[in-house]
Amino acid sequence: MDSICNVVPVPCLSMEQHDKSADRPALFSITDKKAIDGEIPGLTNANAWFTPQGWILLRSATATFLQNPQDSGDKVQLPHLPEGLSTRCSCVLSGQSSLPGCVVLLVEPVATVIWYCHIGDQEWTRHEYDIGTQQLNPPERENVPICDIAALGGKFYFNGCFETMGVLEFTPTPVFTSIEIADPIAGGLGVMGMAEGYLVESEDELYIYMVCLRLDGDFKIYDMTVHRMDFLSQKWRRADDIGGRAFFLAPWYFGASCSADEYGLEKDSVYVSYASDMCFEVSRVEDDATEIHELIGAPDSTMWILPLQSRD
Template identity: 60%
Template sequence: MDKTSRVPVPCLALYLKHGADTDKPALFSISEKKAINGGDIPGLTNTNSWVTSQGWILVRDTASATTFLQNPRDFDDKIQLPHLPQDVHISSTCLLSCKPTMPGCVVLLVEPVGTIIWYCHIGDDEKWVEHDYDIGTQVLDPPLDGKDHEKVPICWIAACQGKFYFNGGFESIGVLEFSPSPTFSSIAIIDPIIGGLGVMGMASLYMVESLDELYMVCQMYDSDMKTIYDVTVYRMDFLKQQWCIAEDIGGRAFLVASCYFGASRSADECGLEKDCVYSIFARDKYFEVCKVEDGETEEYDLIEAPDSQGGMWILPVEKK
């Protein structure tokens, strides 16, 4: 039996809505913009799997009561983990602090609603730890359910050189480290306008680690919140504590998706366009490719795509 996946990776996975005939997402070719027929990625489901930017897929197999990291290209390439509790939100963001074969690697799940994270240290922990964090409060305007403040949640987040960086913005970047318990701190941004963040309006932000450097993708929307009129990429200069506009991304391709997913891959190795940002708009059945240098953007329809609740990039595991 062939133990390797016949699905060309990288590809797109469209997660089907509740009540669909199958628990498997629909897979789409990036190059052909159409469905991949007859292929399957082990462990990938609509409800019990989380994709990481390193390519590994976190799988909670309810039938066998096991949880593991799955290489999407190799059925036998798995890393066993403690079994994940059932009450972890399916839309959580999943990250690895480093390559999962390295000592001390942390698997982190950040829930999208509230202030809950789940984590475990590969090979060291016998169970997942649930942690309710407190990184400050923010104003609710207008008030909700009689409350005018709420705890600040972690939003956009990326792992870089063993640490997790989150909520990068005008004034600071949050930092999460495990030693072995979670410790939160922050880095002040010096002169953010010089750093390139003097932007106004509605935006989607994504943090991306690429070759041990930290980047942020900023997508600016028109007032309709549907049309993107500008995509800018920033690189963090940790010595100057500034975000600097990136004119290129070293021949890489950045791939971003909802739930704060951001990844980087060699464009040549993955058959993608160099120095471009790939964005999924699953509910509208297309993806977008934007050139970092000049902002030129192309939209690509996903031919005969089903109705879906979201989409994700399935990437090859980086072995180097």
């Protein structure tokens, strides 16, 4: 029997349905701008974590595995994941799933806790981390959580900002360090007001997509830029293009990259899903020109399903 059935075209959006009688997410094609008549075996509204590498981490009642969204027979078995983890966790692989020592990492959305396993391990490890504190309502302080994360060269980079960027490496236990960003203002990251950064790994390079918000009460976006990390000089350098590729951002989850030509996407563009506004945006890197596409009837939770990265 062919393991590929009802192949879902990727990239697409997975949208959790409000209807309690529907336990599977709805799928939406971003190229055709319409719902997809298909499903991914085993995928429900409450048992999946999506990765920028294209794999979906699935937990059934008895097993946990990485699933190829386009081939029900293509799985990577993992130790069984404990119950109770939020589907809001970010999930990232340290590299290709076929490589020895590949780490599967889950980052809890609020608590300063990560879960990880190496492919081939017998169990997941829970680890509480401490990367500093931040002041929200003076004089109260709280621990800083990992907010955005990307994998490159076997390491994880997180919380990219103007002055520093965190680094997580498994040796095999977690080791946290940081990179001091040299001259962020000259690199184009010196902005006034609020800003959000989304880290994206693309073809063995690390990028940050900066979204700057105007402090006028409406928090409107007024600037969107892409910068590439120059690891030799430890500087962010403004990028006028992203190599003809397309970036995908899922706020609070991950940033990812794939070929624009291969999948009929806009070259050198950034796709961002906004579940609460029931839309996704496509912005050109060259001039920030943005198109908004409505997701009619979309629920509050949406997630990108992406093609698998090459395992060559």
